[in-house]
Amino acid sequence: MKLNVKLFAAARQLAGADQLAVDLPEGSTVSDLRYRLAMEHPDLAPLLPHVLFAIGSEYVGDSKPLADAMELACIPPVSGG
Amino acid sequence: MKLNVKLFAAARQLAGADQLAVDLPEGSTVSDLRYRLAMEHPDLAPLLPHVLFAIGSEYVGDSKPLADAMELACIPPVSGG
Amino acid sequence: MIELVTGPIDTQNILAQVTSPEAGAVVLFLGTTRQFTSGRETASLDYECYHDMALAKLAELEAEARTKWPIVHCAIVHRTGHVGLGEASVAVAVSTAHRSAAFEAGQWLIDTLKHVVPIWKKENWSDGTSQWVHPGLEVPKEIRSEP
Amino acid sequence: MIELVTGPIDTQNILAQVTSPEAGAVVLFLGTTRQFTSGRETASLDYECYHDMALAKLAELEAEARTKWPIVHCAIVHRTGHVGLGEASVAVAVSTAHRSAAFEAGQWLIDTLKHVVPIWKKENWSDGTSQWVHPGLEVPKEIRSEP
Numbered sequence: 001m002k003l004n005v006k007l008f009a010a011a012r013q014l015a016g017a018d019q020l021a022v023d024l025p026e027g028s029t030v031s032d033l034r035y036r037l038a039m040e041h042p043d044l045a046p047l048l049p050h051v052l053f054a055i056g057s058e059y060v061g062d063s064k065p066l067a068d069a070m071e072l073a074c075i076p077p078v079s080g081g
Numbered sequence: 082m083k084l085n086v087k088l089f090a091a092a093r094q095l096a097g098a099d100q101l102a103v104d105l106p107e108g109s110t111v112s113d114l115r116y117r118l119a120m121e122h123p124d125l126a127p128l129l130p131h132v133l134f135a136i137g138s139e140y141v142g143d144s145k146p147l148a149d150a151m152e153l154a155c156i157p158p159v160s161g162g
Numbered sequence: 163m164i165e166l167v168t169g170p171i172d173t174q175n176i177l178a179q180v181t182s183p184e185a186g187a188v189v190l191f192l193g194t195t196r197q198f199t200s201g202r203e204t205a206s207l208d209y210e211c212y213h214d215m216a217l218a219k220l221a222e223l224e225a226e227a228r229t230k231w232p233i234v235h236c237a238i239v240h241r242t243g244h245v246g247l248g249e250a251s252v253a254v255a256v257s258t259a260h261r262s263a264a265f266e267a268g269q270w271l272i273d274t275l276k277h278v279v280p281i282w283k284k285e286n287w288s289d290g291t292s293q294w295v296h297p298g299l300e301v302p303k304e305i306r307s308e309p
Numbered sequence: 310m311i312e313l314v315t316g317p318i319d320t321q322n323i324l325a326q327v328t329s330p331e332a333g334a335v336v337l338f339l340g341t342t343r344q345f346t347s348g349r350e351t352a353s354l355d356y357e358c359y360h361d362m363a364l365a366k367l368a369e370l371e372a373e374a375r376t377k378w379p380i381v382h383c384a385i386v387h388r389t390g391h392v393g394l395g396e397a398s399v400a401v402a403v404s405t406a407h408r409s410a411a412f413e414a415g416q417w418l419i420d421t422l423k424h425v426v427p428i429w430k431k432e433n434w435s436d437g438t439s440q441w442v443h444p445g446l447e448v449p450k451e452i453r454s455e456p
Contacts, residue, residue: 080428161281
């Protein structure tokens with residue numbers, strides 16, 4: 001299944017892109033996505049243990065099942081304010 | 082000795098004046114002033130146990146000695162803000 | 163900046179006075195005229211002060227706050243005279259490097275101001291009566307507005 | 310009132326939005342750009358956000374604050390893009406009947422905003438380098454400003 005992951009701040013900068021397409025097997029979870037991103041984008045790897053993922057406007061846990069065509073956001077530690 | 086006492090808020094309203102002249106014997110203190118005001122101005126009496134007195138911009142205690150020609154302020158409980 | 167004013171409080175000027183590149187946080191408190199107090203309706207307020215002593219006490223408050231918190235700038239402005247519904251009678255603004263100090267100092271300043279600064283509020287109730295407010299004290303009687 | 314803006318924050322409008330005859334207290338917090346952090350000089354900041362999620366999270370913050378305190382009006386405005394020294398990047402304003410709730414709610418809102426709302430700050434240091442700020446994280450490397 002094909003997913004799209006939006007990137008922000010240092011994640012965007014390290015990847016050199018504001019979104020990434022990821023292809024994962026059916027039944028994958030957020031945890032699998034995190035692992036796959038680290039494999040395919042070594043520059044992002046140091047950041048990935050520290051990011052959260054969101055679907056729509058909700059943070060999701062690592063066990064969250066993913067579905068084809070999902071849009072996710074990769075949320076590094078926030079620093080607004 | 083002759084003193085002048087400025088009045089504010091309910092004290093001013095009860096006395097019907099914004100200041101009062103008071104004549105006290107030499108050696109009198111703030112405590113004596115409080116007593117004399119209550120005697121001479123019965124309308125003020127209920128308020129006087131609750132007021133503070135100030136000389137210049139400083140609150141003074143009941144034992145403070147008074148001197149001729151002093152200007153005092155009678156400060157009922159404040160309600161600014 | 164310590165001021166007693168007789169017209170509307172200029173909050174933009176106050177914010178401009180306290181904002182600084184040395185500060186990361188600004189806290190502004192406004193005390194505004196509330197319409198209902200325990201179900202009773204206020205039409206307006208009048209404030210009276212002992213002018214010179216009020217200014218001196220406000221300056222003391224600022225000085226004491228500066229010993230307690232690392233304040234960059236501080237502004238305290240109190241309005242006297244007639245204050246309408248929803249209008250501000252007092253503004254306290256503090257800027258500090260970090261926000262917790264700004265909140266603490268702002269709250270301490272307004273709490274302490276209400277206890278020590280010789281300023282008094284008269285409630286003008288919607289029923290036409292008026293009453294000086296003297297906390298902790300049964301106000302002697304209700305009286306018609308002074309002329 | 311929840312807003313993400315790209316220009317200067319209009320504090321007068323915010324104060325006008327939250328002031329009310331139902332409220333006796335207004336607390337406004339501004340987060341402003343500090344020139345020095347641990348001796349290092351900042352030239353400016355850039356903020357980036359995940360727009361729709363940031364708005365949704367800010368609205369959730371307001372809703373949660375309203376369950377904790379009796380808030381009359383609430384405004385949260387965050388600026389994104391380039392923010393110069395001394396300028397405000399965020400404003401939080403709360404009005405309540407009594408002042409302690411306004412201070413508590415204001416502080417809770419800004420504290421929580423900093424932990425959950427997807428907005429990021431980039432420090433543009435005076436030496437020409439830039440660095441995204443990700444609390445709790447060694448930022449991977451220092452990098453020249455992005456074009």
